[in-house]
Amino acid sequence: MSIWVHEDSKVLVQGITGSQGTFHATRMIEYGTDIVGGVTPGKGGQTVDLPGRSVPVYDSMAEAVSDTGADVSVIYVPARFAASAIIEAAEAFHELNDGGMIVCITEGIPTLDMVRSIGHIADKPGVRLIGPNCPGIITPGDQGGCKVGIMPGYIHAKGRIGIISKSGTLTYEAVAQTMSIGEGQTTCIGIGGDPVSGTGFIDCLAAFEEDSDTEAVVLIGEIGGTAEEDAAAWAAENFSKPIVGFVAGATAPPGKRMGHAGAIISGGKGTAEEKFAAFEAAGIHVARDPSAIGEVLRGVLIEAGLRET
């Protein structure tokens, strides 16, 4: 198995007629994702030509969900409209399905818009949001798989390692590290680097704990906030599988935002050292160098009796 998105997931693309939406819908379908349609208000009734199929465009998420039975939506709309897109998707999934997965790729969404969006999702237990400002989620399959986002699909392979990360390209780095020791992935999730976002580390860990195919997890954090510390404390009590952890930003100066809106050491809090220390206290196997994640993981798997060499 895998978590949250699978080879049979039916995926909608919000903003499908925009250049980003069409570009990535094409890449996703090439990977094997079952793209069943898209939403662009005012363009309902049109179709978009993707490799091997032509998919319908709807004016609203409600129409799209009821017509296609989709259970996943990926958002590529501009930042100023993204919060409304999230809320619209949440309401459609909640009312028409028992829930659904929303993956918001858009970066630069106003923080208070995200506060409002999360408020809307909070009372819809079946609805899950990943992101915003993230690469998305991918479950590699036997052939192709389900890629919902902007990550390069070909670097992945089906396997037994779960990956969770706040960063985009650093997630790819972690994927490449698992591949360097011949390990594939169950599911890789980029949770995004914004201060206010949907799914967090603990949600991902809880799902990986339940997933029998996932045998170890690589967790990539970065400076700012306390999500890494909270995840470490939770994992110490509730997570039975080995975790390899890395935190980016050990050399970042205090008070400076390092690219991601959430990546800032403020008031002396949120440093990489605190997070590494929390990892170690929780029994997480720390890689101080992201190029060493593969070797640390190899050692961990051998120690757990999951690998010979």
Add this chain to the structure above:
Amino acid sequence: MNIHEFQGKALFRESGIAVQDGVHCTNVEQALAAYDSLGSEVVAVKSQIHAGGRGKGSLYAPDTGELVMEGGVKIAFSRKEVENYASNILGHRLVTKQTGPAGKMVNNLYIEAGCAIAHEYYLALLVDREADSVLIMASTEGGVDIEEVAENTPEAIHKEWVDPREGLQNEQKNSLADSLGLTGSAHDSFVEMIGQLERMFVERDCSMIEINPLVRTEGDIMIALDSKVSFDDNASFRHPWRAELRDLSEEEETEVRANKSGLSYVKLDGNIGCLVNGAGLAMASMDVIKLYGGEPANFLDIGGGANKESITTAFGIILEDPNVEGILVNIFGGIIRCDMVARSIIDASREVGLEVPLVVRFSGTNHKEGKEVLESSALDVITTSTLADGAEAIVGAIGGGSS
């Protein structure tokens, strides 16, 4: 984006939040005129810089480095003292624990009418990233370093979270007022103020409003004696009025310029320049340089939409830093193709006249093609496949760690 105290107070006034009368000045004559016009015997003479800790900071002459005055916020009891303090502040460098040792040049001054203070409190509104909501914090321990209060006596800070769908409730406002021990007219004026602050926070897309101190006057009225306001940059598109409040002299010029080209740049103190795609990978690249004994000169994320122009700008910005002795490029190709980056590097190195050692690590989309492009060019470059090899190579190429 941060703004000055006097600008924050102007926004407070517009929102009906009580502040003392005050005048923004940029020279001593204006400061004296302000004193005359305020009609208050006692005034506060306040340095205006974006960093905190002004009251406990020190002012230095920019040319000689000589100490001019202790304290960047002064209480003046006469016209003569206003003149003295204003001339000691303006045109001098204020060093506080938040500015770093170089301090900040003070070009702006705020002259504010004094008031009879009965007690000082602390009040702040900010986005709580763990709770995904706006958090209001109030404490009776005002006028001091709130981080120390949080560390030593966390129970002295009362917190209320605003439900994004319900808004700030009357019970919450009362509970905050009660936590400060306020009664009578002070209680009423606090409850009114907190409602206005919460409205301002949301309407103007703030990321923080901090009032330290918030004071209760001897007349039992609550007044915001300080203001520290910062805005969420992501929301700037719907607040065109912000442009007028922006003080570019408070920002790093290269960081502003980088930003205009879609780059995210932060200058550091080391000697190895970095050019990376992705914020997390850019931080990790700095960390790995350090692990191999080097010191990163900067954080630089070229972003997902990088092209030849922005990569050329990035090289230019890195090389403007005279400390840079070598450059590490670290690209994990996704949407960005390594061969495009390779061609851009070759063009950029010609355009900016690259003379320091260059190491390029390519992985991901078209990494083989990218390496071929670099290796078949006349450019003197070391290529690697892993970040660790890249960091080791650049540290070796400049002859070890920081000199």
